[in-house]
Amino acid sequence: MPPHPAKTAGFTLVELLVVIAIIGVLISVMLPAVAATRGSARQMHCASNLKQLGLAMHSFQSGRGHFPPGYQSASTVDPPPATRDAVTWDAPPGWGWGAYLLPHIEADYLSDTIRYDQPIWDAAHTEIIRQTIATFLCPAATGDAQPFLASDAAGNPLTLDGGPVEMGRSHYVASHGQESCWGECGASTTGVVFTNIYTSETTNVQIDGDASQVADGPFYRNSKTKVREIKDGLSRTIFLGEHASGLSDKTWVGVVPGAYTHPRFSSPENGPDAAATLVLVHAGPSGGELDITGEPIIHPINFPTYHVGQMYAEHVGGGNVCLGDGSVRFVSEYVDLMVWAEWSSMADGDSGEDLQ
Secondary structure: OOOOOOOOOOOOOOHHHHHHHHHHHHHHHHHHOOOOOOHHHHHHHHHHHHHHHHHHHHHHHHHHHHOOEEEEEOOOOOOOOOOOOOOOOOOOOOEEHHHHHHHHOHHHHHHOOOOOOOOOOOOHOOOOOOOOOOOOOOOOOOOOOOOOOOOOOOOOOOOOOEOEEOOOOOOOOEEEOOOOOOOOOOOOOOOEEEEEEOOEEEEEEEEOHHHHOOOOOOOOOOOOOOOHOOOOHHHOOOOEEEEOOOOOOEEEEEOOOEEEOOOOOOOOOOOEEEHHHOOOOOOOOOOOOOOOOOOOOOOOOOOOOOOOOOOOEOOEEEEEEEOOOOOOEEEEEOOOOHHHHHHHOOOOOOOOOOOO
């Protein structure tokens, strides 16, 4: 009898299909884990950026005796600058907190060429203010990372001294506190502020262009906040947070008179807001800011009002904030509203509850 031919090893069609199915199942199981790992890495990178900015805040404070201004504006000088906004009283030079931190985040190559006593939109600053600085960008933000043109109330490009103003982007903003002082902090002589977040008690304050009469957070127009003024303590006061460009444009540069920040999508309480929101946000409640039921609005990270003047992150479940001591916390988007409001004020006498 002739010998049987040797059998060759191989897969049957059924076996091949089973292997392919198993590989598909493994991939489907692994993909969420890979996505979660990448998301965690982006969140940590973002936290690292905020940590650098928080340390830069303290470096600035050590040299000057106060933290940088929310933004600098010759709003109350007499006679007023020709480019002062008639409503908000925003005026040159306009440089914001981010621009003042440049020497402290290894961006001396930019700060050394800036004339901080001259307007942002001065022709000598055109290329400087367009720069993209990695420390101001969160890798989780899906919106633009490129420079953007300042726009007017109608959303058209704003022109100053005959030309447009294009500014580098930031995904981080500074806290104005509970109260906002944007469009109402100019020609208006008085304003309404909430004096008690638990009873919704309000009071009238004299403004006359002085944002410090309204702001209860560490950063506002022409602020020079000292450590001793933060009565609630540095470790219990929010300084910085996130605002991804998927919601609206923010910049490290500063504030341009006549500019408006426009939302990129619609929501019930959202709309364009004045130029200060290019660099600042607030937590609410703010005097006169009520929801459709007549209740004062408090908006923590990702709260569905989606104001251009609130914090907004694209991490899963919340976003990062930098406290006054330079530490960084990841805060849930379901944080208790009153706790968020307490930690946003620098002298609210908070209840002692933790921010989480």
